[in-house]
Amino acid sequence: MSVAEILTPGRLASTACLLEVCAPKPGNVHRGADFEDLVFEDFVVSAELLGAVIDRESELTLGELILQVVRTTRQCVGTNTNLGLALLLCPLARCLRAGDRQDSSGIARVLRDLGEGDSAAIYEAIRLAQPGGMRPVAVSDIDGPAPPDILEAMALAADRDLVARQYRDNYRTVFDEVVPALLTGRLKFNNLREAIVYAHVFILSRYGDSLIARKCGEETSLQAQGLARLAVEAVENGGESYARALGDLDFWLRSDGHRRNPGTTADLIAAGLMVALGNGDLALPWGGTTQWQAEASGRTE
Numbered sequence: 001m002s003v004a005e006i007l008t009p010g011r012l013a014s015t016a017c018l019l020e021v022c023a024p025k026p027g028n029v030h031r032g033a034d035f036e037d038l039v040f041e042d043f044v045v046s047a048e049l050l051g052a053v054i055d056r057e058s059e060l061t062l063g064e065l066i067l068q069v070v071r072t073t074r075q076c077v078g079t080n081t082n083l084g085l086a087l088l089l090c091p092l093a094r095c096l097r098a099g100d101r102q103d104s105s106g107i108a109r110v111l112r113d114l115g116e117g118d119s120a121a122i123y124e125a126i127r128l129a130q131p132g133g134m135r136p137v138a139v140s141d142i143d144g145p146a147p148p149d150i151l152e153a154m155a156l157a158a159d160r161d162l163v164a165r166q167y168r169d170n171y172r173t174v175f176d177e178v179v180p181a182l183l184t185g186r187l188k189f190n191n192l193r194e195a196i197v198y199a200h201v202f203i204l205s206r207y208g209d210s211l212i213a214r215k216c217g218e219e220t221s222l223q224a225q226g227l228a229r230l231a232v233e234a235v236e237n238g239g240e241s242y243a244r245a246l247g248d249l250d251f252w253l254r255s256d257g258h259r260r261n262p263g264t265t266a267d268l269i270a271a272g273l274m275v276a277l278g279n280g281d282l283a284l285p286w287g288g289t290t291q292w293q294a295e296a297s298g299r300t301e
Contacts, residue, residue, distance in 0.1 A: 009055065010050075011055070013051045013085075013093055018044065019273055025197050026262075028262065035258040035261070038079060045077055046076075047082075062114060063150070066125050070083055070128050074128060074129070086125065088267055089270065092171075098110070104175055108170045116149075119150035162207060162210045173207075173268065174268060177206065179272045179281060183281060184199075196273070200262075201246070202228075204225060211264045224249075224262060227248065
């Protein structure tokens with residue numbers, strides 16, 4: 001039985017968020033690492049809230065649903081933990097509720113229905129969440145009135161924000177890169193937790209991170225991208241080399257408070273998990289023994 005046959009769309013979204021935050025991804029909060037002002041439990045509570053709102057508020061428009069997720073999170077957690085997650089996972093949940101497969105066609109149908117009211121609600125959600133590093137822009141600035149067409153505004157932001165790019169491109173990065181990276185990691189490591197870490201580092205190596213770029217500048221995002229690329233390349237040299245490269249990346253990302261945290265990448269990984277689990281691409285069991293662990297214990301897979 002697939003995960004999607006067991007869980008509601010909201011519970012599936014919560015599960016994706018929980019799996020993502022539990023994995024020890026470089027530079028992010030996880031169950032073994034907190035920030036001074038943001039801790040693991042904040043993300044656990046936020047994941048539960050997101051799923052509960054998705055399932056409870058099924059009659060809201062998509063924009064209103066995203067706003068309600070952010071508003072509820074603000075009331076209960078008090079900080080922005082899931083704006084990007086709400087923007088990415090709520091449309092995927094609407095695909096499932098409509099009986100569609102989570103793919104580019106299903107997402108396109110959901111996004112085509114976004115109207116002027118949805119645009120106003122999404123702009124209000126972004127203003128309420130106060131995402132880090134937002135700078136004024138000439139057209140469709142977040143501090144100005146919401147544009148009539150949110151997809152046009154997302155297209156304008158697509159070159160500087162990977163979440164916005166998913167709205168422009170019908171989640172192409174999620175479907176064509178994040179999900180395959182998760183599946184590749186699952187095959188390489190035979191362990192979902194390590195697959196999540198691998199996919200996170202792989203996507204960071206491809207794109208840098210929008211949140212890092214907004215907070216610290218594009219050059220810093222490119223530095224993160226380069227270190228992540230070294231970690232991906234180190235996989236082929238064995239477990240010890242890969243672990244060292246992950247440690248170097250993690251140390252560098254955490255060396256400036258948490259200004260370098262790759263939050264946008266984490267949001268994309270959660271979206272990929274929701275797709276892979278919901279579509280049956282990732283199946284149980286999730287555990288396993290990596291090739292390196294098997295060799296170390298004198299066993300073979």
